[in-house]
Amino acid sequence: MSKFEPNLLIHEKSPYLLQHAHNPVRWYPWGPKAFKKARAEDKPVFLSIGYASCHWCHVMEEESFEDHEVAELLNKHFISIKVDREERPDIDSVYMSVCQAMTGSGGWPMSVFMTPDQKPFFAATYLPKTSRYQLTGLMDLLPRISLLWKQDRERLLKIGNEITDQLNTNRRPSENVSLSEDVPAQALAELKASFDKVNGGFGTAPKFPTPAVLLFLIHQYKLCGDKDSLFMAKHTLLCMYRGGIFDHIGGGFSRYSTDDRWLVPHFEKMLYDNALLLEAYGEAYACCKNSLFPEIVDAAVSYVLEELSHPDGGFYCSQDADSEGEEGKYYTFTQDEILHVLGEEKGSLFCRRYDITDRGNFEGKNIPNLLNHSVLPDDPEDLQEMKEALYLYRKKRTSLSTDKKILTSWNCLMISALTKASRIFGRKTFLYAAQKAESFLDKHLRKNDGRLFLRWCGEEAAYDGQLEDYAFYSLAMLSLYRSTFLEEYLKKAVQAADLMISLFFDREHGGFFLYSSESEALILRPKELYDGALPSGNSAALHVLSILSEITGRSIYRDCMDQTFSYFSADLSVHPSAYCYALTVLSSQFHPSRQLVITAKKESLPEEFLELLSRRQMTDLTVLVKTERNKDMLAAIAPFTKEYPVLPDKISCYLCRGRACQAPVFDAESLEALLKEAD
Incomplete structure (x- = not known):
């Protein structure tokens, strides 16, 4: 079972880690009680950050935290806090910045020593029990830090203040840079330079799937017709499928490849990787119609539904790489x-x-x-x-350990992927699975006022939703609306976006903070744009704002998008290929978009219209459906729709491109001709 499984190890109502034979360390959950206890007992804090599928987290757990000698030192001289990075990405982000600033690198497990005021004075990643080679062991480090705390505390406090001040200074806004079409073009040039023409992917081993990069390349092909972009994406997707990173027996993709051929993966499987790759294979298929891609998508979805699904519809986080202590044995x-x-x-x-x-x-x-x-x-x-x-x-x-946390953000990625795949491949079962997962989130992770929890585990929802939760949730609802045209999904998307702006947006400088204005304040309040394994919260927010500005016509979304691009403009200009998910939005701003409004007396569109809108996968098209029932709700969300009449005897289709609108058409065949003409 996962060493970082929260409901097995840390219970929010318990003052410390539930004790059991294998874990003699007295762990506390992150929170005011732990820091109050550190002040009362005059002890420094030891923070360990890890996650369920992390190999070295397991090693450090078994080697040190299950060892009674280490436990005795930690329990005697420190207040020890354990954090699951997937449950508290805000804490992880802040102290990853600390670790990188203090050591020049970062990773997991992360070990941080800090004052009771949360100011860090020492950081490292994996620490063995005893010193070996150039690695300092905990048995040597813990007594030294304890002695310094007692005899030279002013030095440690000075380090903590200096690193905190430095990180806050580094996060002040940079000078704005004018963003043009040259920025996506520069990103494309960087990707072409690092592309592996033989094995696909970018750079050398280890190789990561980088779905945000693949989606950017496909988007560039759709917008500009750049055939090199499509080739890089398609070739990478085919090479990954051929390699061992794809599970040819049970479907789904592993985390990354340890070699440059995609043969030997790190065998853990993550929900978010599979969600984003489903989207990439679907978008690529819409462009090139490769006959393998539906097979790959079907196998990946089957894996998720078989191995990572809660009976009521939510999706679990991941499956471990190890079986019986041996990586890849399964x-x-x-x-x-x-x-x-x-x-x-x-x-x-x-x-x-x-x-x-x-x-x-x-x-x-x-x-x-x-x-x-x-x-x-x-x-x-x-x-x-x-x-x-x-x-x-x-x-x-043999068996695999499954991390059964259900995270709002990752579930929303899978909902979006399943919904898009249902449209592209005509799989109604995918849409059903997405709707079932949305119902799970609505029941367990969404409050009556629309606010979101971050995770659900063991019948308990916990932690305030963070930026990526609201951004990915809004995108998931927009994707469901695009497939069903049920107004409840559009209403939820808008509500989540409005909360995202009110809780996370920096109205003074632009950009979105990682955690909410209503959440516990940490030593930093970071904003992130960098797209790693997951698209950043700001990148996802830009997608939400772009879509909703087109759908609703409300200026607040356009203004927030513009200010966010302005805040991050210097970063985008220096190394644009690190921000590919954001660049898909930026590049769209230099091309005319299309808005389609359909009015109909009945509550659902005829099948020929639904089939057409599913088949015509257009990057630049947003669609609204106005009916007699939803007209008042739609008028509140998108005021311009008041002017579109609902006729009693016909379906009316109004298409606008850029700043020019066409005369309405009244049947699916004429609508398809109009869409083709606008291509």
Whole structure:
């Protein structure tokens, strides 16, 4: 079970970590009680930040935190706090900045020593129990820090004040830079320079899927017709599928590849990676119609629904890389195992297809892959039966640990991905799964006033939603609205966006803070634009603002978007390829957009209209449907719609492009012709 599973280890109503045989350290949850206790006992604070699927978090847990000698030192001289970075990204972000400033790098597990006022004076990542090579061990470090706290405290307090002041100074707004089409063009040039023409992806090992980059490239092709952009995205998506980062037995993608060929993954599977890659494969398919992409998407969705789904519809965080203490044991096979499960004839065919040999391709065992085929072989008729047999075999052979936290932001990414995939691939079951997940969020993670919780676990919702929760939630609701045209989704999207602005937007300088004005204040209140494994909250917020400014016509969304771009303009100009998700919005600003308003007497559109709007995947098109029932609600959200009449006997379609509007048309065939004409 996950070492950072909150409801098993830390309970909010308990003063410290629930004690059990394997965890002698007295852990406290982050909060006023812990820091009050540190002041009362005159002790420094030891903060450990990790996450459920982190290999080195597990190593440090077993090596040090389950050790009674280490526990004795921590319990005697420190107040120890453990934080799951997925539950408290605000704390993680602040102290990651600290770690990077103090050491030049960062990562997990993160170890920070601080004053009871939360000011850090020492930071590191993994610390072994005892010193070895150039790594200082906890058994040496803890007594030294305790002694300094008692004998030279002023020095530690000075360090804490200086690093806090430095980080706050560094976050002051930079001078605004004028943003032009040159910025996306520069990002594209940077990506072309680092593109691996043979293996796909960017740079060298380790290789990450970087879905935000792939989505930017596809978007550039759609906007500008840049064929190199589409090739880079398509080639990377195909290479990842052929490699071991894709699970050819059970579907879904692992976290990243340790080599440059995508063969050997770090075997953990994350919900957000699979959500974003679903979107990338779907968007690429809409452009190039590669026949493999629907198969890849179906397999990935099947994995998520089978392995990461709560019975009531929410999605779990991740599955671990380790089985029985061995990384990849669950996913790898010997040749004899394949022959035993499938029989000699079918097993030999499977082994030839998926590079299964007696020697192995990973530590004497085999990761199934298709990298050795210059041309992919045709599927045998019974290939799916072979995969199902091996899937059942490996589930019985060993098990995986699943982190069963349900995070609002990650769930919203999967809702968006499923909804878009349902439109692109015509899979109604995907839309049903997305709607079921939305119902779960509505029941467990959304308050009556629209405010969001960050996570749900063990029948308990906890922590105030942060920027990415509101931004991704609004995008998920907009995606659901685009597929169903149910006004409840549009209403929720607008409510979340308005809360996002009121709780997170910096009205003085622009940009969105990571955590809410109503949340606990930390030593920093950061704003982030950098798109890592996940798009940043500010990048996602820009998408929300761009869409809603087009849908509603309300100036507040356009103004907040402009101010956010202005605040981050210097960062975007210096290294634009680090902000690809934001650049998809920026690049759209230099091209005319299209708005379609459809009015209809009945509550739902006829199937031919729904089919057309699903099939016509256009980057620059927003759609509103006005009916007799929703006209008042729509008028409040999008005041300009008051002028569009709902006719009793026909469906009316009004298309505008840029600042010019066309005469209305009244049937699906004429609407399709109008959309083609505007392409």
